[in-house]
Amino acid sequence: DAGITQSPRHKVTETGTPVTLRCHQTENHRYMYWYRQDPGHGLRLIHYSYGVKDTDKGEVSDGYSVSRSKTEDFLLTLESATSSQTSVYFCAISESDRENQPQHFGDGTRLSIL
Amino acid sequence: AQSVAQPEDQVNVAEGNPLTVKCTYSVSGNPYLFWYVQYPNRGLQFLLKYITGDNLVKGSYGFEAEFNKSQTSFHLKKPSALVSDSALYFCAVTGANNLFFGTGTRLTVIP
Numbered sequence: 001d002a003g004i005t006q007s008p009r010h011k012v013t014e015t016g017t018p019v020t021l022r023c024h025q026t027e028n029h030r031y032m033y034w035y036r037q038d039p040g041h042g043l044r045l046i047h048y049s050y051g052v053k054d055t056d057k058g059e060v061s062d063g064y065s066v067s068r069s070k071t072e073d074f075l076l077t078l079e080s081a082t083s084s085q086t087s088v089y090f091c092a093i094s095e096s097d098r099e100n101q102p103q104h105f106g107d108g109t110r111l112s113i114l
Numbered sequence: 115a116q117s118v119a120q121p122e123d124q125v126n127v128a129e130g131n132p133l134t135v136k137c138t139y140s141v142s143g144n145p146y147l148f149w150y151v152q153y154p155n156r157g158l159q160f161l162l163k164y165i166t167g168d169n170l171v172k173g174s175y176g177f178e179a180e181f182n183k184s185q186t187s188f189h190l191k192k193p194s195a196l197v198s199d200s201a202l203y204f205c206a207v208t209g210a211n212n213l214f215f216g217t218g219t220r221l222t223v224i225p
Contacts, residue, residue, distance in 0.1 A: 042215035042216055107155070
């Protein structure tokens with residue numbers, strides 16, 4: 001398995017609070033991604049990073065921000081959590097952005113917002 | 115825009131029988147297609163990919179996939195299903211800095 005650790009694995013919080021999820025990798029891969037998984041939608045890209053301090057938006061970025069201060073860490077922040085952000089969040093990494101390269105996924109964070 | 119569709123939410127197959135999980139794609143340009151598997155409470159695991167070349171792609175755990183350009187399909191297959199193959203399967207296609215996933219097919223292998 002790729003060396004990807006997501007923390008926390010489970011979190012319950014209240015509407016309006018800020019939440020930060022962490023992805024840590026030991027593979028020294030340049031590219032990191034955050035997805036959310038919802039029934040009926042598969043996985044959808046929230047944000048991705050192509051290097052330290054280099055990030056860009058995915059298809060469902062509203063209400064989320066990211067930061068990458070070190071190669072190994074990619075943080076996802078929900079600035080003011082809403083119930084619609086209840087989901088399972090996955091981090092992924094890849095060695096390059098070439099379209100033929102697979103991504104490798106962490107085990108996810110299950111986030112519930114009450 | 116790149117997209118994939120998985121027409122079956124659920125597939126049931128008896129242990130030892132061949133299995134097929136269907137995927138169709140819509141892309142502009144050359145398709146780069148992937149299959150992933152997800153076990154309970156785990157992330158997605160890469161199974162195989164189609165880039166170019168042979169239409170039959172072999173992957174992990176005895177799985178293979180058949181690329182069919184005329185039918186725009188990329189079906190996942192295995193000659194003999196195991197109970198341990200029961201999981202959620204996702205087809206995906208690459209776009210600009212993104213993987214576009216299907217909605218997933220839950221495979222249940224019945225002993």
